[in-house]
Amino acid sequence: MKISLYRIIVITFCALLFSACTLVPSQEEINAARINTDLGLHYLHQDNTILAKEKFILALKENPKDPDVNDAWGYFLETTGAEKDAEHYYLDAISFAEFKGMYQNNYGTYLYRQGRYSESMTQFLLATEDANYLFLGHAYKNAGMAALKLGSKESAKTFFAKAKKNDPKISIPNNL
Numbered sequence: 001m002k003i004s005l006y007r008i009i010v011i012t013f014c015a016l017l018f019s020a021c022t023l024v025p026s027q028e029e030i031n032a033a034r035i036n037t038d039l040g041l042h043y044l045h046q047d048n049t050i051l052a053k054e055k056f057i058l059a060l061k062e063n064p065k066d067p068d069v070n071d072a073w074g075y076f077l078e079t080t081g082a083e084k085d086a087e088h089y090y091l092d093a094i095s096f097a098e099f100k101g102m103y104q105n106n107y108g109t110y111l112y113r114q115g116r117y118s119e120s121m122t123q124f125l126l127a128t129e130d131a132n133y134l135f136l137g138h139a140y141k142n143a144g145m146a147a148l149k150l151g152s153k154e155s156a157k158t159f160f161a162k163a164k165k166n167d168p169k170i171s172i173p174n175n176l
Helices: 002-021 027-045 049-062 067-079 083-096 101-113 117-128 136-149 153-166
Strands: none
Touching: 027 049, 027 067, 049 067, 067 083, 067 101, 083 101, 101 117, 101 136, 117 136, 136 153
16 A cells, blocks of 8 residues: 555656646736847847846746747847857747747848858748748848858849849849
8 A cells, every 4th residue: 555655646746747847838927028028128229238138037937938038038148249059049939939930030140140151041041931921021131141142143133033022122232
């Protein structure tokens, strides 16, 4: 009897531990994470990195699998000199997102700023495959810019033409 009671206690403890690790954030936590993310971006754009960091960390605690939170935290890390750490959060944002286009474009932009043009072009083109992504023109323009950096003027022309087709207001380089 003691052995089966022991097993029941261990199984119950493990079940409780597992359920605590997989808790879904409440609606209040989701809303709070969004607000803190917005505040973090606001503070970051005003060069108040201390308050920005505080808000982003809070947002990550409130909803650690929110793609917007991870994307914004990645951007914060990148802009404050922790470029290598930023990549992890950009990738998490993509993995957590249902619709990935925006996050793939943002990750591509990060890669482009790191001088990783081939990888960035791949991400930009992946972003264009998301039918729910609204800014296809920007992703094609970004792919064109990466193609130029890679010395592929013909590919760049193709991407710029697609950018203009998707968003006629997009400006593209004149020197093609």
